[in-house]
Amino acid sequence: MSETHDRVEQFKxxxxxxxxxxxxxxxxxxxxxxxxxxxxxxxxVAVAAYFPSHAGNxxxxxxxxxxxxxxxxxxxxxxxxxxxxxxxxxxxxxLARFVYEQQAQTDRLLGAGPEKSPQEGLPxxxx
Amino acid sequence: MNLLELREIRAGYDRIDVLFGIDLxxxxxxVVALLGPNxxxxxxxxxxxxxxxxxxxxxxxxxGRRVNGVPPExxxxxxxxxxxxxxGIFPNLTVRENLRMMSYTGVKLADIxxxxxxxxxxxxxxxVQTAGTLSGGEQQMLAMxxxxxxxxxxxxxxxxxxxLAPIIVEELYEIVAQxxxxxxxxxVVEQFASTVLGVADYAAILVHGRVARVGRPAExxxxxxxxxxxx
Numbered sequence: 001m002s003e004t005h006d007r008v009e010q011f012k013x014x015x016x017x018x019x020x021x022x023x024x025x026x027x028x029x030x031x032x033x034x035x036x037x038x039x040x041x042x043x044x045v046a047v048a049a050y051f052p053s054h055a056g057n058x059x060x061x062x063x064x065x066x067x068x069x070x071x072x073x074x075x076x077x078x079x080x081x082x083x084x085x086x087x088x089x090x091x092x093x094x095l096a097r098f099v100y101e102q103q104a105q106t107d108r109l110l111g112a113g114p115e116k117s118p119q120e121g122l123p124x125x126x127x
Numbered sequence: 128m129n130l131l132e133l134r135e136i137r138a139g140y141d142r143i144d145v146l147f148g149i150d151l152x153x154x155x156x157x158v159v160a161l162l163g164p165n166x167x168x169x170x171x172x173x174x175x176x177x178x179x180x181x182x183x184x185x186x187x188x189x190x191g192r193r194v195n196g197v198p199p200e201x202x203x204x205x206x207x208x209x210x211x212x213x214x215g216i217f218p219n220l221t222v223r224e225n226l227r228m229m230s231y232t233g234v235k236l237a238d239i240x241x242x243x244x245x246x247x248x249x250x251x252x253x254x255v256q257t258a259g260t261l262s263g264g265e266q267q268m269l270a271m272x273x274x275x276x277x278x279x280x281x282x283x284x285x286x287x288x289x290x291l292a293p294i295i296v297e298e299l300y301e302i303v304a305q306x307x308x309x310x311x312x313x314x315v316v317e318q319f320a321s322t323v324l325g326v327a328d329y330a331a332i333l334v335h336g337r338v339a340r341v342g343r344p345a346e347x348x349x350x351x352x353x354x355x356x357x358x
Contacts (some may be wrong), residue, residue, distance in 0.1 A: 007206070007310075008130070010206075011130075011206040012128070015190040015194070020196070102217070103213075
């Protein structure tokens with residue numbers, strides 16, 4: 001019994017030390033939006049950099065190249081963030097659906113198969 | 128101390144409200160039965176308590192700490208275990224593989240198996256059998272064995288008796304009583320009250336998403352027929 005008491009005390013301790021995220025902040029959603037924003041802005045910056053890149057001045061051209069590379073980098077980072085936070089949600093549902101379909105498929109197979117022996121729980125042919 | 132406390136919980140699915148301000152406590156070391164007719168909101172209450180379903184209002188407190196928004200896996204890792212309705216086992220894996228799935232908690236498979244087969248010797252005889260081919264009672268035993276393998280401090284049981292013969296249900300509730308004697312706090316949801324009331328310290332009757340009555344099992348016996356039949 002004291003072992004269980006220790007377990008309960010440990011449980012209380014762990015719960016009290018747990019970092020509770022404020023659900024109102026919705027950090028995942030914020031990062032998803034940041035990802036989308038970076039993708040769009042980065043692409044915009046890269047396209048905008050195209051025009052000054054035609055300048056005759058070498059320095060201006062270099063600035064434009066740096067700007068374009070920065071924009072592309074922002075797009076890549078944004079895409080990564082977007083994939084990370086949208087795929088996590090999608091895969092969670094996909095896994096749940098997969099498990100459910102497996103369960104349904106097994107139920108169908110069992111329903112179509114031989115009867116089970118109530119004593120042994122093992123398959124038994126009718127008759 | 129209350130190991131679980133639900134305060135003014137409201138919850139629903141899409142626009143349909145299911146719970147309308149549930150207040151419920153599970154004191155440390157006790158068994159609380161949540162009874163009520165089909166559709167009363169019992170399973171939703173358990174899902175809210177386990178962190179699987181977000182409440183639209185109200186607070187969920189575990190060991191005195193507000194845990195709204197905490198992912199269910201975080202609560203499970205610390206010792207809150209839900210054994211869901213429909214058992215939640217992997218039907219296409221063997222008994223051993225199902226048990227092995229619990230080793231992610233850091234417990235060795237040998238220890239998990241020892242605990243499981245001590246309580247459910249029948250599972251030991253079926254170790255290489257695919258879980259989907261077990262009888263309903265054995266599947267429920269496997270679900271319980273997996274849950275108990277995590278060494279929970281707070282156990283949530285959903286419709287243990289669903290689809291099982293009365294003799295198997297009695298056998299399972301003997302195990303529940305044994306687990307409760309070991310000091311694990313339990314909240315058990317049941318539609319069929321007679322067996323669970325023999326194990327519970329307290330019971331609550333849920334009707335139309337509201338707690339209609341709370342008390343000792345003996346005090347509630349008369350209210351049950353009214354709750355179920357609306358008489």
